[in-house]
Each structure stands twice: as structure tokens, then as C-alpha cells.
Amino acid sequence: MFNLVKMSRLEGVLLKKDARSVLNCIGAVEAVEFARAAPGPDTAPSAAADNSLALADCAAFLGRVEALRAQLGLVPGALSPAPEMDLKAAAAALEDLELKAASPLGSLRGLRAEYKRLSAESERLSVYLGLPLPAGIAGNFSYLYSAAGSVPAAGLAALRAKIAGTSVLAQLGEKEGRSYIAVLGGRCSGAVLTAGLEAAGFRAEELAPGEEKALGGAAAKYYYEAGRVKRALELAGEEISSLAAAAAGPLEAAGRAAVTEARLLEAEQFFPGTGASFYISGWVPEEDSDRVKKELGRVSRRRCALATSPAAPGGEPPVKLNPPRLLRPFAALVTGYGLPRYGEADPTVFSALSFLLMFGMMFGDAGHGAALCLAGYWLARLRQVKAPEAGRAVFVCGMSSIFFGLVYGSFFGLENFKKYALWRDPLAGDPLALLAAAVLIGAAVISLGVIINIVNRARTGDRLGAVLDRFGAAGLVFYWGALLLAAGRVQAGFALPLIAAAMVCWALKAPLRYLLLPREAKSASEDGLFGVGAGALVGAFEGALLYLANTVSFVRLAAYAMSHAALLSAAWALKRTADVSWGENCLAGIFAVIAGNAAAIGFEALVAGVQALRLEYYEFFGKFLEGSGRPFRPFVM
DSSP states (O other): OOBOOOEEEEEEEEEGGGHHHHHHHHHHHTOOEEOOOOOSTTSOSBOOOOOHHHHHHHHHHHHHHHHHHHHHTOOTTOSOOOOOOOHHHHHHHHHHHHHHHHHHHHHHHHHHHHHHHHHHHHHHHGGGTTOOOBSEEEOOSSSEEEEEEEEEGGGHHHHHHHSBTTEEEEEEEEETTEEEEEEEEEGGGHHHHHHHHHHTTOEEOOOOTTSOSBHHHHHHHHHHHHHHHHHHHHHHHHHHHHHHHHHHHHHHHHHHHHHHHHHHHHHHTTOOBOSSEEEEEEEEEGGGHHHHHHHHHHHTTTOEEEEEEEOOSBSSSOBOOOOOGGGGGGHHHHHHHOOOOBTSBOOHHHHHHHHHHHHHHHTOOHHHHHHHHHHHHHHHTOOSTTHHHHHHHHHHHHHHHHHHHHHHTOSTTOGGGGGGOSSOOTTSSOHHHHHHHHHHHHHHHHHHHHHHHHHHHHHTTOHHHHHHSTTSHHHHHHHHHHHHHHTTSSOHHHHHHHHHHHHHHHHHHHHHHHHTSOHHHHHHOSSHHHHHHHHHHHHHHHHHHHHHHHHHHTHHHHHHHHHHHHHHHHHHHHHHHHHHHHOTTOHHHHHHHHHHHHHIIIIIHHHHHHHHHHIIIIIIGGGTOOOOOOBOOOOOO
């Protein structure tokens, strides 16, 4: 619970003819992370396989699968799992599906293009529906002059006035700043009308060669043709949908086969070998090592030689956190900051408990906590990725709020519940007591971080840092000496020498470490002993200020607890004012209480979570967690 999962180094030699069955077995157990091994006398003489061309083929195959999925309108992974198939069968299935889909998809593309063209022509000529006039300016009537087209909308009034008395102008519609018109006049007025239209910016409507002569007939033709093609499109869509339903399972299986093959090909590039065997190496959790060896022996029919050895602390082994199931969602607090190095303590339990303590103190209300529990329960039942874990985290935060709500006697801010408080409301009594409680919690969290740092440094062999570091034993002496002196619990004559001795230890750590370096390392250093010592002195004073600033930061626990209580108190004060003005339990007063509690749940919960996270990262994790660990990523199929 407080330690990372112990890792073992897995090494072995297996036959190449068993490679695929062995890799499939490892992918199924999900407990081995491969480590790339170089060829040599301690591994195997031949370099690992170069599968780059085969991987490129898999990528191209996946591209074809995704392209056909997109053309058929399928969403990857949205269907129930299809039967498994190997890559050869997947290639045959994909080729067959591509052949079946080629003709319907080609027809669909053609119909879409035709419908787009017809729809555009129908839309262009729609204003002329029912108009039995030819396109453009027509002079083929014996006694009439006709024109059909558009002019700028701003010049329509001037054109109408100019040709009034010589012709009839009908406005048919307006689109994109142009007015569509039809003009009829006498044959003798043709020249005057043509000149007037040209001056007004007239643009004659044109039809393609071979189309209907009358604009109304052409518009009707395009309208009905577009409808006919639309019905054909619907039928083609139904055919594609039927084909998609039949192809969904095989395409899903083909995609999985290509992904599986790519993973196997990538894994094979980790292993050097000989003509008939290959060398495997990697990391496996110690608790799973026997099971992994047993499974590998089974699938290889005992034709293997496998060995495991405990991993030594350091930077090479991967890291796997080991929190209790209830606190597992809070592992994201650690991974968001960075993982510890292998051999250090697992901080998940400490971070989860301290986060819950700080969150609950700032957001203490039994009613609001119950609302968070309900929200967490709802989230935990969702099937979206990460939703269940987030739901469990919200639920536990709600439980912490309920506990502190009982401590404060707060249930939606109702006054009647305050008499049942285990302690008192944050706004009642002396606020210094709440501030002192916040500082004590901060001192405990900071001290815990220093203790974890001491343990980590001792485990990894840095005994000098464990004792002399500002977040080591000397730091703990300084911090508690300063705290007890500030609280008046010890005499200055006792505490000040301890504080001074601790700061001297901080200042001596870097010079002592420099003096213990080999001569070559000292020569390579640019600072020298004087520079290292000067930096250590500055670091010692910085450490003293850092402890002070970190402790003061925890005052926000009390401040946000009081602001949460003040918001609820303000909501109920508004209700009392409304009741005086408009009567007992008036609608305005009820709305004020509901709005105040909703704001507290929605906004204050977010603020409390952010502030607790900030205290975790800067005041707690900053004491011991460098975040340089590498996560354990097992090979999975």
C-alpha cells in the first residue's frame, strides 16, 4: 500500500517457431513490459528483426480499412466484437468487400454529383417557375420585346421609373443583392428598353444549349429531375446501408487483425536471436513472475529457458503504483505531477488522504457532500472512459464533505442543524482557532512530505541528503524547532541553536558532496568549492523562507471554509429579508436559498478542489517527488 509494486527482470531464450504463440500469451497476461536488448555475448549474437516494411504494409492495410469504413458510414468499435481472423484472412475479406462496394459507391458518387448539379440549376432558375418567356433579351416575337434576368437591387426603382409607360416590369424575387425581373414591352421600344437595361446593370439569364426555350419550362425540368435523382440517391443509400451492415463485423475484425499484427511486428524488433532462437527480456511485477513463467512454459511446450531477478532501485525499472482499491482514482493526483522513481515510496495513499482532508475542511456541508455523493454515483455508472474512476473520486470527496459538515453542524446552511455540530460553524466563535487548525494541518502535511523524502533518500542510498538536505532530517529539526518556538512551547535558548544547526547542515550538504566527488568530476565542475558553498548559503536562507511560505499557504483552508459558510449565510439572510418584505416562505426567498446553495455546490466545490490540488503539488509533493519515474507499460494485444 505504501510501496510501489516490486518489479522483476525477466530474461529467457525461446525458439523462433514459438515466437507468435509466446507473444500472444504475453499479450494476454498483460504483465510484461519488453526491454530492448542489444545483440552481444550476454544476449544473442544476431540483431533483432527489422520489420519496418511489414509495419508499413500494416499501416497501409489499416488505411484501406478506415477508408472503406468512412465510405460506408461506419464508426470504429461501435459494434459488438466480430469473430477473430488472421491477417491473411483479413486481407481476403477486405478485398472482397472492396469489390462488392466499388459499384454501389461509384453509383452513389455519380448520383451525388448529378444531384448537386441539378439542385444548383433548379435553385438558380426557381424564380422563373411558370414564366413562359425565353432566356435573355428575345427579339423573336413579332410585336413584343421581352427580357428576363437580374439587376442590382439598389437600381431597380430607377430602372422602373425610366422604362415606365413603354413596358411592364415584374419583380420575380431577390437573391444575393440582385433583383430578378421580367420585362415586356412593344417591339418599337426595344432599343430604348435595351439601353435602359444595360445602364441599370442588367444581367440576362442564360440557358445551356439544347435546354428548354422557356425559362419556366427549364426551371420545372430541373426541379423534377433533381427530385428523381434524390429518390435514386435514397435507394442507393439504402443499398449502401445494407452493405454496411453486412460489412461492419468483417471490417472490425480486419482492423483488429492488422493492429494485432503490427503489435507483434513491433515486439519482434526488441529481441536479438540466433538462427533458431531469440532472446527475450523485460520487466514483470514480482507477484506475476511465476504466473508468466508458467504460461510461457505451457505455450512453448517447455522449450524455453526463463529466469527472473529482483529489480534494483534506480531509474531503469518501470513504476507501477499500488494504492488500495477505494483510493485508486486518486492515483491521477500522482501521475498528473509525475511518478516516483523505482524504490521510492508510493505516495498515493498519503496524497489521497491529505487531499480529502483539505477538500472536506474547505467544503464542509453535509447536504452539499450528499449532492456530491449522488453526482459521483451517477458518474460511476456511466460507461465513458475514466467516468467510473472520476465518479468514485467525487463520491469519496462527498463523504469527506459530509464528515466536515457534521463537524461544522452545516446542512445546506440551515440554522437548526448548527446546534448538533461536533465542533462549531466556521463563522462562529474565535476565527483564530480555525486558522490554528489549518496551520496544524499544514504542518502535518509538510512534515509528512519531509519524512517521505527522508525515507526515499535513505532507500536509494543518498544518506547525506537524507540527513543534511533542507527536506531531510535537518529540515525536520528546523521546521519543528521554528513551529514550537513560534507557538511558545519551547524557550528561545533551546530552539534557536537547533534552528541554526539545521541551517548550517543545509549549507554544508553541497560542499561535502562536492568534496566527495572524484577528482575528474571536480575538474569538470565550473563552480568550484567556493561557488558551491556560496550557492549552498543562499539555498539555506531560501529553505527557511520556503518553510514559512508553505505553512502560511495552508491558511487558505480556514479562509475557504469561512467563505463557504459565508455564502450559505448570505443566502439565508436574503431569504429572511425577502420573507419580511413579501411574506413567510415567499418565492423570492426560496429562490435565494436554492441559488445560494447551487452556487456553493457548483463554484465552491471547484474552488476547493483546485486549492487542495495546489497545496498537494506545491506544499506536499514538492518536498519529495521529483517525478522522474517511468510508468509500467505492459505489452497487450
